[in-house]
Amino acid sequence: MTTLNNCHETGSPATLSSATGTATRAPSVLLVGNPNVGKSTLFNALTKARQHVVNAPGTTVALAEGTWRTDRADVTLVDLPGTYSLIARSPDEQVASDAVSDPAHDLAVVVLDATALSRSLYLLGQIARAGRPVIAALTMVDLAEARGLAPDVEALSRVLGIPVIEANGRSGKGLDALGAAVSSALETPPYVTGVTQRGTEEVIGDRLTDAQELFDWVEAVGDAAVPPSVPGATFTDKIDRVLLNPWVGPAAFLAVVWGVFQLTTVVAAPLMDGAARAVGGPIADGLSAVLAVLRAPAWLESFAVGGVLAGVGTVLSFIPLMAIMFAAVSALESTGYLARVAVVADRAMRALGLDGRAMLPLIVGFGCNVPALSATAVLPHARQRLLTGLLVPLTSCTARLAVYLLLAHTFFPGSAGTVVFAMYVASVVLVIGWGLIARHTVPRDITPEPLIIALPDYQWPHLRTLAFSVWTRVASFTRKAGTVIVVAVMALWLLQAIPVRGDHQIADVPVADSAYGAVAQGAAPALKPIGLDDWRIAAALVAGVAAKEVVIGALAQSYAIDDTSADAQSTLGEKLRATVDETSGGHAGAAALALMIFTLSYVPCLATLAEQRRLFGWRWTALAAGAQFTGAYLMATAVFQVGRLL
């Protein structure tokens, strides 16, 4: 498993992994609760900036872990995935379930939602039954009060036999009292009364009968602590009448997705350009000047600027985009709207075995695949995140549009618009096709479960929580995906800098004589079935791994066209047309279409691969890229072979 160093110097040395180890570690406290009960807001209020993201042991489920300074000691607080039950139905719920039964953790703080107390109490009952020491934090009391359903905190504490502290992560109410309760509980562990203790795995009779025992206990506790009442329609119900309306709901959802799409394209673009320009301009010039003063050799300057700095620049240019995406996802989640997306888009995504919320990353992917992958965080189940994350690279991002435009205008001047539109249709068809294949092959246990989902009250997003969440996720992206991107860009530089024939200096090599050119020449014959057996096209596709928009630049470079003016674009078009006419044996249209299909899906760009690795690990990333490449190759071949007969 991966254990990461803290990203903040102030962080505690204890991590999930070390919880099993050293004697001097800080006590480990788990924060457990149903989804949407204000658990993460509480976590952020308690740990402030002393937090970071770790993977749960042996999984890709990310957990936030932080240091909580209570009145007496520092404790390590782990924010577990939200769950309704310890009977896990997803890897995320399994992580919560496993952590609760792991004796390495000293105490559980169960977050009870005052507006849905019986649901919260059931989870508390399961934890109590597992024999774990526990205290409770009662949240959402203000919302329950507004409906005349506020539980009697003292009665609750008395009947449960454990400390129950009313706490609010937004206002800070009760946080000190919670800290004090945790310190005392670490000294004298409290246990829930009225529930028979036994291991989590031990089930008596069948599950329903077994759970009934807890339900009876929940009813009894509820009777003692909650006033009986049947509340009328609330403000949230009124908003839902609009946002979940069979006609208005889908339109409102599309408007929200359109907003997120605009944020990650239109708003992010100038920020990305700014970061890229700063690195490529003043910073690169400065670095060159310093290296010149130090009399560094030319290849070193080329490596520093074209390799290292270019890689760093790529990562930096993604940071504003990722921050915007993380903020949008967190905001949608904390307002309570995301749960509604699961309802509104349920029908559409169900056919692929996916949660309605998967619609969001898949649409964002048409802007850029990298933040779309991060948006898979909206899905509560690890397998759903994986399947969606494997489909995201098939959504045609705007970088690919540049390639389609060049090819469509060159080869189909009369109907370029139709051809480009057809590529977007092809992208949607690919997502559905691969989705169906993946559903029936790879993650076998994605069965379309019935939709049973809690709809939390609408709330304004809490800015401090949002900021912490964006910060920790951006830090994780920069550290984990960033390093991969920098190393890969450096490797590409090396390929282009190393001469394999002729008499050239390192880093001063014509494309054809570089290792990169040699790879392209070696690979070109493989493009014969697609009608594209040409090293310049192969080279452009290799370069396209770095970023899809680079394909055009790489073609221009191979044809030795220096400037990027409109004239040069049409010159490039003419030269490309001449090449493809030759390689396709007179069926240039078919070959161009095949090239577009190939470009659409042959391999995700470097940043996408790096983000996939961060989220799902190398194995899935490599497997998906391999499957995608094979699929793209077969489809492109079919398009060319069929097309040339027509």
Next chain:
Amino acid sequence: MLLSALAPGAAAHVRAVSTESGIVLRLREMGLRPGALIRMTGRASGGSRIVTIGAARIAIDGSTAALIEVEAA
């Protein structure tokens, strides 16, 4: 009668759920237990039903709602 047939605004007690035990358990965990008092809040896109139990609100897809037997309260 079935939950799916309950009119918006109507209250009812849950009687029984006839489907596989895993789904029955999940419904019970979410508060749809025999005897529980619920209120039909409304119908959502895709045929899902929004149901209120106490102060909590859950959405259930249309076909699952058709497996839940209720008695008007």
